[in-house]
Amino acid sequence: MGFSGLVAEILVLRELLIVFSGNELCIGIILANWLILEAFGCFVVGRKAEKSGNRLETFTVITILFSLSLPTAVFLTRILKTAIGISVGEGVGFLPMFYSSFLILLPVSILHGALFTFSCRIYSMFSGEDESSAGRVYVYETVGTIIGGIVCTWLLIPYLNTFQASLWLAVLNLVVCLVLLAPYRKTGLFQKAILGVLSVLIFLSGYLVLGGQADRLHDYSVKAQWKNQNVVHYQNSQYGNICTLENEGQYIFFLDGIAGIITPVPDIPFVEEFVHLPLLAHPEPARLLVLSGGAGGVINEALKHPSVKAIEYSELDPLLLDLLRKFPTSLTESELNDARVKIRHIDGRLLLKTTRNKYDLILVGIHEPSNLQANRFFTEEFFSLTKERLNNGGILVLGLPGSLTYSSDELKNLNSCIFNTLKSVFSHIRVIPGDGKNLFLSSDSPGISTIDRAQIIERLNQWNLEADVVVPWRIENKLHHGWQDWFSRFVEGGSEKINSDFNPVGLFYSISHWNALFAPSLRGLFRQLERIDLRIVALLPVVFLLLYFLLRSRNIQLFRSGIPFSIFTTGFAGMIFDLMLIFAFQAIYGYVFSWIGLLVAFFMAGAACGAMLTTRFPEQTTDCFKLFTKIELVIICWSFGWPFIFLAVNAYLGSPGVFFLSKMLFLLISLICGLLVGAQFPLANRIYLQNYTSLSRTAGLLYASDLLGGWFGGIAGAVVLLPVLGLVGTSMTVGMLKLTSLIVIATQGGRYPGGGKT
């Protein structure tokens, strides 16, 4: 079940992201919708489990519905844009994104949530235990999740399309039901009917997959998604989705739903200024490094300069280059096969960290810090690293969203923040504002500030470069000195914050900018969120506790809320820890897919171990509460402490020994985080069950609290806490929240049998 849960989640999340062309906020919204619906499912629908007589049969029916709803959700996602009248090239606004993903996920998530509660009930039915069954199901689910993650990443996504994957998943689930139900085949007509339906469905799903029907469905929906254009390729890789359209000899490559590269015609106005201005500003550019986005024009333009000796080009996803080769055009053939070009499939940040080469120019092909991964190319640490890898007079070139037609405070803050960050590292910065993108040239030599038309003509003559027009106005106007004043005026009064690895405020401004375009009604909220700091965060638990004690002093029955609240905060902590781990790892070592997978797996394994230990360990239920409080305490200490381990490690990364050891440390920390988070759930169940006898209700309630906490953590963590408060601040927030829940349960202690102060 955990297996199918995660697989379903990954499949649908990916499909939705292609449609929504997602940034961090989109991921947050989709995940949040998933979790909250699942919480609803296990709490409300799952509770009915208690009343249902034929639990196993109902379980089967729900499984059948779940299996059917997944392919349906995939199909709906693909026809979504057509259905709500939005074109391929058009962004989806905040509200449509929210409600459409909500509606699409509705059946899948609710049914999956309901399955959890049922599983607990059924497990206790089979095993005869009550208190520990929720814990055990939790353990099994977690293990399933780990396997799901592995299978999904290395098997389903690379080898199968989404429909095939979801149908195989259906077959698997249905077979499980068949096995479970088989012993009851003689009990009644209803059971027989269900068994019959199951067999038919298994057969049908199998036929759909093996008979090629799934492929047809896939082709049909992909065609619908791309408005009947000529889709010549559609494939998922570990890193994302690439869809290639062909149109009269031109190929458009959509990367996760966004038109990325058009061959053989580049985006001339942008590519020419992005490449030629810095290359002409540098006296003798020989070695270039292009981090992403080099194919499809950039490298081709750079190769026109006779001084260029070598271009190193990093592109994370090998699939993109494979497809560029599969659909060759004169442009891509010549640029990718040039002997001076060396392509490496590695995270740009990692390449820069590990290389011993030095460059004259570093061009960053990612033009917006729209998610945590992209933000790593806009931080102080990254800029310092590029500075180390640049030769004397070298230039770092990067782009940011810019607009000459729409000025907003959000855009101002984003540009101002990155500009200030660049300024803290480089002594000269030339900003070239443009429509769509602002170009930033940064260097320690003043050459970039003085380059003008005369100098360009001189360089062209010097290198015998042939030009169509000597210097076309569209290049010349970019160097107009008026732009300098223009930019100073533009960022006046903008954010003065510095974007750093562990405090990625640039991401927050990027999300705010997106939000201002698509959901202007929420602009006020984002402005408030930006002001959040630790003092305000610290104030909230205090206010919450005051309110809580006030209510309690009025004899309002709240004692039952302590444990679910604590599980809620643990769910929150779990989600945030997971996010922080991935985030910190990416920042320190770069994005390495298998390592990220390993981190998540260790985290989940930790959670499974934690849950397993506490399911078995305290024989006496009276000890449960004590242990629960202790774990609570440990989580608090851990929250306040562990980010400092990273900061300390990060400072000593110079030697290779530390470099390797610290990676191991990361895994250990993942395991510990998981262990702490996982340990509480089974205990909570047992404590709660002493007062309350309904297993399904308890399991449902606690699982829902866990998910709600995760929901809250997912949205708040990725969009607000990490970007605005940074790594340490976020961890502090978790600590404070856990402290609140500890105070709540400690003061309620007496109400639980065997609790602390009797």
Place this chain on the structure above:
Amino acid sequence: MKDSFLEKSTRRNFLRDTTRLFLAAGLPSTFLGCARNEASGKEATTTVEKSAKTASGFEPAYLKLHKTGELRKRAEKLRAIMQECRLCPRQCGVNRLEGEKGFCRAPGATLVVSASHPHFGEERPLVGKGGSGTIFLTHCNLRCVFCQNWQISQLGRGAESSTDELAGMMLGLQKIGCHNINLVTPTHYSASILEALDTAARKGLRLPVVYNTSGWERLEILKVLDGIVDIYLPDFKYWDSDMSEKYSSGAESYPEVTREAILDMHRQVGVAKPAKDGIMQRGLMIRHLVMPNNTAGSEKIMEWIAENLPKDTYVNIMAQYNPLYKAFDYPEISKRITGAEYEKAVHRAKEVGLTNLDIQGYLWLKQ
């Protein structure tokens, strides 16, 4: 009369005279003989605000009408049209004065501005040293499927502004040294623009007004603008009405209406001829965007311009088409233009004898 006026109205004269005007506190201006540098030019433009009197050099067209009170009357006339809005060829007839939204989706008569700043990327004769003082207005009556500014033109992102605020923006742009006031997508806000212009003229605005439009303008409205606008900067997007119908939300009258409109614009302001310093002060400047698969009908458009307007009419042939927004719903325009397509349009323009072409150089550097 107009021609001799144009000859005298160079930017240098304008700057020098206004400076002198300020220094001499209203004495009749005379020739100074020597060229002034940019610094004194800046001083001049910052001080011009205080002078309500006319300089003898460049005088924007609207100033005369402002003085006679005609500008205010024309603004009122346009405002009255909004009661049953017929400001653009859609003539959808909604009562914008009561806050109704028409086809352009502008919020009633309320003006929404998305940006106001000196722009250095417009046509060279509009940019000079100080930049073109662009004011971007939100919403649009044409609503093309390939719009590159769809967040502004279709979603209407921007800030509501009063006409006084718009006048303030114009004066602010003059103060920081811009060479003109460039109103982008003005058609559906023409009443507010004229009101603001009247206020700004009273407070010292002396820059030429650039009417940066899709070209799809009603003659009745253009007559109202006669004598107000100094530089018309219309697009000529399509030759074929089937194409304009398809890509610009059913505007099948686009080619016909735009042809008439461009002829009238030319009648009003004549051929665009920059002053000695290269800055444009008056005239017609046509923009044409080459589209994939000849959907724009570039060659036909060049032929028509050559036949119906002087050969030295300013024509900017643009190459930056990019499939954006809803363009992916139409396979024939969901791609970029090729070098050959651009060359063809330029070649035809030269062939039919057009001499004042603004050409981009397709892929600028050769291999």
